[in-house]
Amino acid sequence: MTKPLKPEDPLGLDNQLCFALYSSSLLMTKLYKPLLGEIGLTYPQYLVMLALWEEDGVTVSRLGQRLYLDSGTLTPLLKRLEKAGLVKRERNEKDERQVLVRLTPEGKAVKRQAASIPKKIMTASGLSLGEIINLRKTLKKLRGALAA
Template sequence: MTNAEDPLLLDIQLCFALYSASLQMTKLYKPLLNEISLTYPQYVTMLSLWETDGVTVGALGKRLFLDSGTLTPLLKRLEAASLVTRTRNAKDERQVMIRLTLKGRALKQKAACIPQQVGARGGLSISEFLTLRKTLKKLRAALAA
């Protein structure tokens, strides 16, 4: 078998392309998120809450593809930073509701420039970006099925 025929070459693995791109994306976000005192998982949590405030932990976990074992400590840290509150649902005490605080809502303004800064470094046209995002969502859905 020639090197070109080897199915285990690292550079032809989709998983490695996704993994290494994700590492680079996280490195790009880190200094931007440090300015607003968030980690990347906290940032995507806040993005989701800025989109839809007042959700259950379960709904938030589903939206972010995170289990409660990962999400609960993250939410505790956001609560300690006074960005969110966690309260039991009065109608169903098994559910914990997550709501933004005034400080959490105000942070949205500080974060507003981050997507543009990241996009400027991405090296993709708008069309390429939209195609890539659509393809990755399709891949994610297929893998989850």
Template structure:
């Protein structure tokens, strides 16, 4: 681990806080996503669930939770709302009723085509090149992994 001492008069400046940079960027990102996702009838957490299911349909609730870093207490109400909207089905495994698999419905699969414009809108709003945005995503992911370790 590399540690560099920050001068005391700089250590507590708001603009030098990585937490505030991430927090305020997250708020701006949420504001950007809201109208895009409203058109799809999704909240941001629901959109994340749909992204994972579009990648790998039929995951269990626990697999979804691992992928999204969410516990089942948070995920279950989200999945119930997606099911009520007709986008997913929750099916208990026959061999082990504790395991619930989540499957996209035809409407859930169809929504993917409408959602395809979202990443392009985010890229345009970021005013970054695709390469810059991918590098930033990689750096943030590495930071998250280091903090979780």
């Protein structure tokens, strides 16, 4: 029989910030799966679409920066979204080295289908709007510190 870890144990699993973030992320992604399945997107594809709904016609490199994804991860996502008819990739006429990603009319239409998802996630979280705003603010601060 193992004895319970003390809260001050620096190597206790439940005392790890990384585990709290990792396990919460796994459960959040699991929560999104059926909601996104209804509109034909995976969670990573949804993140790409969110970024494009905010700023359409961006370079692949800008999109990668925004999503914290390298091109090896982002390119297959974009290929699948392009095959699904939601985005198109094209060379920048001003700089042939750059590839621009643009939403298709179908990609723009998916935004309407996705509109109810954030509220469903908020309800499932059990957190108030204020708690979500504070948590997001704290996580953005953490992300900024880790990225520096």
